[in-house]
Amino acid sequence: MSVIESVRPLHGKLTAIRRDIHAHPELAFEEHRTAELVARHLEALGIETHRGIGGTGVVGVVRGGRSLRAIGLRADMDALPITERNSFAHRSTVQGCMHACGHDGHTTMLLGAAEALVARKDFDGTVYLIFQPAEEGEGGAPAMIADGLFDRFPMEAVFGMHNWPGMEAGSFAIHSGPVMASADRFDIRFTGVGAHAAMPHLGVDPVVAGAAFVQAAQTLVSRTLDPIDAGVVSVTQFHAGEAYNVIPDRAELCGTVRTFAAEVRDRLERGLRQVAEGIAASHGVQLAFEYRRGYPPTINTADEAALCAEAARAVAGPERVFTDRRPSMGAEDFAYFLQEKPGAYVWIGNGPGEGGCTLHNPHYDFNDEVLPTGVAYWCQLARTLLSAAR
Ligand SMILES: [Zn+2]
Ligand SMILES: [Zn+2]
Numbered sequence: 001m002s003v004i005e006s007v008r009p010l011h012g013k014l015t016a017i018r019r020d021i022h023a024h025p026e027l028a029f030e031e032h033r034t035a036e037l038v039a040r041h042l043e044a045l046g047i048e049t050h051r052g053i054g055g056t057g058v059v060g061v062v063r064g065g066r067s068l069r070a071i072g073l074r075a076d077m078d079a080l081p082i083t084e085r086n087s088f089a090h091r092s093t094v095q096g097c098m099h100a101c102g103h104d105g106h107t108t109m110l111l112g113a114a115e116a117l118v119a120r121k122d123f124d125g126t127v128y129l130i131f132q133p134a135e136e137g138e139g140g141a142p143a144m145i146a147d148g149l150f151d152r153f154p155m156e157a158v159f160g161m162h163n164w165p166g167m168e169a170g171s172f173a174i175h176s177g178p179v180m181a182s183a184d185r186f187d188i189r190f191t192g193v194g195a196h197a198a199m200p201h202l203g204v205d206p207v208v209a210g211a212a213f214v215q216a217a218q219t220l221v222s223r224t225l226d227p228i229d230a231g232v233v234s235v236t237q238f239h240a241g242e243a244y245n246v247i248p249d250r251a252e253l254c255g256t257v258r259t260f261a262a263e264v265r266d267r268l269e270r271g272l273r274q275v276a277e278g279i280a281a282s283h284g285v286q287l288a289f290e291y292r293r294g295y296p297p298t299i300n301t302a303d304e305a306a307l308c309a310e311a312a313r314a315v316a317g318p319e320r321v322f323t324d325r326r327p328s329m330g331a332e333d334f335a336y337f338l339q340e341k342p343g344a345y346v347w348i349g350n351g352p353g354e355g356g357c358t359l360h361n362p363h364y365d366f367n368d369e370v371l372p373t374g375v376a377y378w379c380q381l382a383r384t385l386l387s388a389a390r
Contacts, residue, residue, distance in 0.1 A: 003383075004315055004376040007116045014375070015368045017041075018108040019090035022366070025079030025097045025104070028134035029143075031056045034077045034107065038131045041111050045118050047129075050152075054144030058131040059153055062117045064386070065124030071385050072128040072158040072341075073378055074334065075110035076103045076135035085362035101359050102163040102350065105366030105374070107131060109161070112371060113378035120379060125386035128153045134333075139295075141333040150340055157304050159381060160334040160345035161374060163366060165356050167349030170373040172312040173325040174346045176305040178260035180298035181230070183331035184269070187254050188213065188276055189288040194249035203247045207240050209283035210251035213276060214238065217255075220271040231268055232258040232329055258329045260297045269293075298335040300344035308344045311381040316373060320349075348374055 017037075026034055035056040042049040048061040056077070084091050084098040092098045114129055130149070134140030167173060190210055195203025214235050221231045233255065240251035257272070259265040269291050280287035300308075305323075312321045325347070334345045350356075350367045357364045 003380050004372055006120065007112060007375045007379065008372050010112050010115060010375065011372050014108050014112045014371045017111060018104050018366060018368055018371065021104040021107060022099045023090045023093050025092050025094055025099045027081060027097055028078045028136055028138035028140065029055045031077045031133050035131065035133070038077070038107060038111065042114055042129070045115055047114060047118065053149060054133065054140060054147040056133040057140065057144045057147070059149070060114055060129035061153070062114065062127045062129065064117070064121040064127070067125040067386065069125035069386055070128060070153070070155040071125070071382065072130050072153065072155040072337075073110060073113065073382070074130040074132060074158060074160045074337065075106040076132050076140065077107050078103055078134050078136050078140065080136055080360060082360065082362055086365060088365070098362065099366070100361060100364045101136065102364070102366040103135065105163055105370065106161065109371060109374035109378065112375035116375055116379045117382060123382045123386035127382050127386070128155055130158070137294075139333055139336070141336040145336060145340060155341065157385065158337045158341045158343040159304070159308065160337070160343070161348055161377065162332070162345065163350040163370065164347035165350045165358050165364070167347065167351075168320065169349050169351030169367050169370050170316055171320040171322065171349035172316055172346055172377070173322045173349075174305055174309045174312060174344065175300055175325065175327055176302045176323065178297055178299050178327045179345055180327065180332040180335065181258040181260055181329040182265050182297040182335075183294040184257045184265070185254070185292045185294060186257065186272055187290045188252070190251045190280060190283070191286040191288070192247075192249055192284070195247045197245045197247050200247060204284050205247050206251035206285050207248065209279050209285045210238060210240060210253055212283065213253060213279045216275045216279060217272060220268055220275065224267060224271055225264060229264050230260050230329070231264050232256070233268060233272070258331070260299075260327065295331040295333050296335045296339060298332045298345055299338055301338070301342040304342050305344040307384055308346050308381060311384045312346065312377055314384075315376045315380050348377070
């Protein structure tokens with residue numbers, strides 16, 4: 001019997017679990033109900049279960065055979081501060097909180113894998129099931145690492161999976177190398193001298209300095225990066241002034257920087273500071289500059305990505321596994337796991353095809369039809385990785 005046929009009987013039960021989690025979303029590091037649901041489910045399967053890792057994180061330990069080899073499979077559990085606009089029965093029961101990124105589905109697929117792995121035991125080694133908190137901007141992955149995840153549960157590689165709307169349901173996209181970008185933030189304040197708008201020579205105008213900065217910052221990508229390298233500099237806020245006839249004394253600008261490579265990231269951070277300093281000097285305004293690094297880029301290792309593709313082909317068929325999709329400039333804290341271990345983070349299509357509801361949209365919902373495929377992929381991946389001697 002194929003892996004997917006063997007997990008199909010779980011579909012009804014998993015759909016009920018997924019909808020229950022969807023109806024009870026919890027924000028980053030507040031996933032107490034979800035973590036308890038996960039831990040109880042694992043314990044009911046007889047799986048060794050560890051709670052409270054990196055806050056609300058949970059790890060389950062599934063052993064098969066006698067090999068000392070081990071891998072980690074990871075799901076995220078948190079929801080977003082969005083008010084759901086769906087009207088179906090399993091819509092969010094919490095005002096201002098919603099599973100709009102499908103982490104309810106990710107958690108459920110890993111719970112399904114737990115059950116199937118215990119039943120199948122067709123791998124030789126240990127599978128650590130990692131249920132992490134706070135993927136959405138708050139850094140649950142580094143919190144688990146800081147709490148000793150990889151020391152307490154030594155593993156040779158770690159794997160993640162995210163649903164991807166706009167890709168056919170149950171198809172896979174697997175990237176060798178970069179899959180998601182880094183996400184940094186900057187805050188800039190130009191302070192000049194306020195004046196009557198009719199007498200600009202009596203003041204120092206920070207608005208003109210700010211406008212010059214917005215223009216000049218765009219030359220960083222176009223003129224200082226290798227054209228083959230990807231980078232985004234977006235100024236997303238520009239606040240200054242409140243009257244028609246007053247030159248304000250300050251202008252505040254904020255934005256985000258996205259890249260796939262450490263050198264590009266360093267260059268853009270350095271370049272933004274240089275541009276801001278140059279603009280400040282040439283316009284005679286004072287500068288306050290702050291650059292904060294967020295999630296690093298998510299970079300899949302080539303060997304592990306190839307093994308993921310092999311497992312996905314066995315589950316979904318070669319015609320539904322894509323290795324030529326462009327990466328996304330979105331960000332993902334699975335990146336921190338991949339800074340520590342080899343591994344790969346793959347996309348599973350959430351349907352329909354082109355168009356449809358995107359992630360983080362108040363009408364989004366995880367597609368329950370995908371559940372058996374995701375579970376089968378995790379099982380097949382464990383078998384692929386923990387069978388052949390590597
Ligand atoms: Zn998200
Ligand atoms: Zn997400």
